[in-house]
Amino acid sequence: MEPDALAAPSLVDLTVARLSREILSGRPGPGEKLVEEQITRRYGISRAPLREALRLLAQRGLVEHVPRRGVRVATLSERDVRELYDLRDVLERHVVRTALPATPDGLADLRVALGAMAEAATAGDRLSVAEAHREFHVAVVALAGNRQLTAAYAATLEKIQLYMAVNLRREAETVHAPDGVDRHARLLDAVAGGDPAGVLAVLDGHGARSYLA
Known part of the structure; x- marks a missing residue:
């Protein structure tokens, strides 16, 4: 596993923490698409914990699911x-x-x-x-x-x-x-x-x- 990869005890919790920190730093920015393949490769995790993390981040209003277009960082009017x-x-x-x-x-x-x-x-x-x-x-x-x-x-x-x-x-x-x-x-x-x-x-x-x- 790469040095940058995430590990147990909770891949979902760690993914939520790391991805929310990146979003709140402005990288990626509002409206930017989150590509699952890129994130799983960078974090060293499978898609299952990532998708659960994205679901939890959507509940917090940090990301949003767009039909037929995937997930992106939330935008605010x-x-x-x-x-x-x-x-x-x-x-x-x-x-x-x-x-x-x-x-x-x-x-x-x-x-x-x-x-x-x-x-x-x-x-x-x-x-x-x-x-x-x-x-x-x-x-x-x-x-x-x-x-x-x-x-x-x-x-x-x-x-x-x-x-x-x-x-x-x-x-x-x-x-x-x-x-x-x-x-x-x-x-x-x-x-x-x-x-x-x-x-x-x-x-x-x-x-x-x-x-x-």
Whole structure:
């Protein structure tokens, strides 16, 4: 087996993780066809685990099956993107109004996510920075203790990251990752302060239509 090949314990889980990471990095990009033969050869797997992985990724909205044309990376219309951002904003504001003051465990989760973000920024890994941003915001929403709300919010952010993936290289040239760390540190301070109005003010300045910034 080639060094690049995937192996047990779970080919499906590993394939989902690796392929989703590639998609969220912007390679392959939205609308690009995923050729099974190429992927199975590159990953060193058979078609059965790949097809199951593609089915699971379709459930998450990262890929879509097109009749008689195979599978491609999902695309989002401008309306889709606006609606996703609106949903994100509604869920965040609901949590801020109901989940504060945060528990010590909840604040600890936020600090772990912020630490991961800082490490990724230092390493210059834009994809890991974006993933850490997502994990931080999910941890904020998890403060409400509502598992269904948290799952819906996490799925919303992943789709937004899919939309933003095409801009990762441009972001790397124009945005300084440490700036994002500082903004999230201010958000953590506001959450720790337990003031809903203060948290909402930080979120408003966080960028209502910018996920990676």
